[in-house]
Amino acid sequence: MSARTAVRRPALAAGATALVAAVAGTVLMQPAAYAVPAADGGTLKITMGAPVPNTPLTRGGAASTFELTVTNPSDKAAPFHPWIHGLPAGPSRLRSQDVSFKVEAVDAPATDAAVGQQDGGWQGLFHPRGKKIGDGFEVPAQGKLSWKVTVGLGKDYPTNNGDLKMEASTYARELAPGGGASLTFTTDPAVKAGKFTTAFDPATPCEGSTDTDCRELNLKYRADGEGTFDTELATFLRIGGPKPADTDGLEVRARVDGTWRQLKGESGNFELPRTGKGFGAASGERSVRLQVKLGPKAKPAQRTEFDVAAEFGHAEGNKVPFASAVTKIQLAAAAPASPSPSPTPKASTSASASPSPSPSTTATATATAATTTTTTTTTGGSSGSLAATGADSRTGLFAALSAALIAAGGGAAWLGARRRKATQS
Known part of the structure; x- marks a missing residue:
């Protein structure tokens, strides 16, 4: 100290x-x-x-x-x-x-x-x-x-x-x-004072998706009584998980004019589109459709329950919230997509389609190397990546060289056998 x-x-x-x-x-x-x-x-x-x-x-x-x-x-x-x-x-x-x-x-x-x-x-x-x-x-x-x-x-x-x-x-x-x-x-003048009420509908899967990493909410609100609000109304969405880090990477979208719009926010706090000045009983019931999704940087690796609160307050002046709605949702990382089956390639037969009248070291080496290289580079699927066997882009070259050496060794053995036979005769 x-x-x-x-x-x-x-x-x-x-x-x-x-x-x-x-x-x-x-x-x-x-x-x-x-x-x-x-x-x-x-x-x-x-x-x-x-x-x-x-x-x-x-x-x-x-x-x-x-x-x-x-x-x-x-x-x-x-x-x-x-x-x-x-x-x-x-x-x-x-x-x-x-x-x-x-x-x-x-x-x-x-x-x-x-x-x-x-x-x-x-x-x-x-x-x-x-x-x-x-x-x-x-x-x-x-x-x-x-x-x-x-x-x-x-x-x-x-x-x-x-x-x-x-x-x-x-x-x-x-x-x-x-x-x-x-x-x-x-x-x-005397005013028949009313109330401002708000609530969430039960959560549902997000539009066009059945994945567990996204939930859709409908937030409803209305006012009754006489008079209107003399400021815009600000609405904040507060999301909390079992641990503070659980909200990192959460994404929230709101349906605005028929389009899903990403909302800015961090640490589970997001501001929704504002309600215009003059909101009152004559405005009827309003609703905001929301989607809460685990983004690419989200922390939860298993199903997690989140508390969700929507707080309404004046956008200026005394901004302390005057009404709120609460609900709970569960999110989990989406299941990985199943890989699509890849066609099994056929080994190339172009080299053996024209047989040589006598053993040829060059022809045999070329045919073996071509077959090995093609098989190695296509087992990873249609993307052209290699199979997950530890092979890399050099494997085909090593296979071709090995095939050439094997073929050359076979030719040398055949020549040695001819010489021994000629000597014995």
Whole structure:
């Protein structure tokens, strides 16, 4: 370990401890000064007064104000990290500008407010002025703190979202059981909020194929209710196998305008063609045909089960998915194709078709060499490759030379026999 690393690690550990302490609400005072939380929660209770004016909210129109009060009935001071969660009726995700949010201290320290979007939700946070977001308040023993909270709709509040519910709580388990509170603001014009639903049909073999290395899916989706989505919809296909490497080399195609189109992606993540802005109930049910295939570089060597998920989200703004469909498929490498039978060649007889009146070393060698060469170069099939016997392009040459030597040896033996016979006579 380098000296620089050794010095840096304690600093990182201290920073991490400070961050955890800030989230837990222990940076403003010693833990002993806090009330001990009950086993099933804290000790605080929140109430929310009636909004003024108590009329429906309009997009880009007047806001409403209500009073939020937190009470501590215990005998010790208690930390309070307020958190208001905005829950719209309807399928669209909220962006930070879709809901205006203002907090003013009434019987509390000076306060700053901010809007967060953790996990795709709309969240109103407030904290002591001059402190960091995440720092909390101290509620005195047997005391309370109160604020005026003002909420309104932005001009681009989604048209397919209706009433807005505001839930007040904390993010540090500081409330007594049932200690939260909520208000629901109606909207004008009133919207009959619907849902976005999506599902996969059962997987089938790919079009025009029965191989096990490809499966075809049909992804369906639709929206009901009033209004439309005000952005394009992005759809991502997430594929996971038993091991991360199992998704390497997977290929995904989508049927677009009657043609199969290869989708870009890696590590099992692929973006499908987008759905145009303005999708709603009048658009009817849509579907996307997909093919998932083991490509040439795919890892699985045996049948493998994959989890497949399609996630829908806004293509811009708050992109956290708002709907998903899941299914499973099994893929296995395709069986190797059976080799087509190759015709068995006949040995050449052209050399022996014209017999010589006397033994000829040259003729015999030529005939034997031609037969051996032809047989060797055609046993691998019609492609012209050699048979899988260890032979290569030099085998024919060696066979021809061997045949010539054998023939020459036979001629020498015949001449020797004639000489011995002549001598004996």
